[in-house]
Amino acid sequence: MDAETRAEILEATNRALCEHGYAGLTVQRIADEASVTSAAIHYHFDTKEELLNAFLDDLIGRFESELSCESADPRTRLNTVLDAVFSPKNPEADGFPVAVMELKAQAPYHELFRERFLDFDGVMREVVADIVRDGVAGGEFDETDPEKIARLITTMSNGAHARVVALDEYPAETRRIVEDALELHLGWTPGEGADG
Template sequence: MDDPPERSSSDPDEEIMRATYRALREHGYADLTIKRIAAEYGKSTAAIHYHYETKDDLLAAFLDFILDQFVETIHEVETTAPEERLDLLLDKLLVAPQDHPDLLIAMLEMRSQAPYKPAFGERFQQNEEYVRYVLRTVIDHGISEGVFADVDAEHVARSLLTIVDGARTRAVVLDDTTPLETARRTAAEYVGAVLLDGRPSSTD
């Protein structure tokens, strides 16, 4: 009646999520079929349909699965000093994805489907709002502590997310993770100019 610590998770739902992840990485979203997910799962396609009524249901669940993981990594940033905290958050948003370029591709594919799949749009929007809230909060915190200039925190948060989204898109299209590094520098410059007005930023 309680959680036995199974190592490789015999929970079918979770294993299907993992199978979906693998299939997505290998074939991309456009070629993500129930058949391929089933192949990764090691079972029949009907087995997938037993757990998820439709493909859309599965994909919506998968998006929850993946976005929850992403939110968790954001939560790992525990530093409270505004300047350092903002730095670490930008690292999570811009340097961490460099290790998972194929996931970056799949995510952009799914993002581009948002206009046609409301279930996708809602989830991405919800996630964006949360990350934006986290950014706005740390900026406001910095302002009230006097380490940041008195700026429009909401706008600065949106600006930083624009840089993040731009970097991710460019990393996919240009088939190279250097846009993420470039954007990390751009974000630092923007923060230095707008938030740390007057301060000497770490210019090279």
């Protein structure tokens, strides 16, 4: 399958998940959304589970790249993480929280989905812990446990995600609370970077 068709099928998976929910998701409906035949999808993905695993993998990969930035300043890097998590800019991503929430609810029944979420959680916590470690070493942040800060931000991100889906609440509400907590833990005002 060429990369373009694959990307189109994964986009269509998101739309079909949002429109029909996991309960109503069929390969035929994804094929209809992607304007390909269901045989074409089955040719590349043996099962619906494999297709959804690829969908998650793709989504998580893109999100991971948003978490990282080139700056050497831990404050700028942490701001980048907060932006990616609590102020997503990509309007195309609007439906993703609903689709991902469906798959989180399916994790107890699908080991593949659970593995993807565990991978992603590990990466996100590592990115944040590295930033905090660097900031403590460089004196930008107060002395603190980097793993603990990583857990705080990651769990608040999980909470914000659930609130978007279940309550239709904008994640900026959660961002304010995270920023206040970070100020106390790190002695740093989020939003401030190298020039702050």
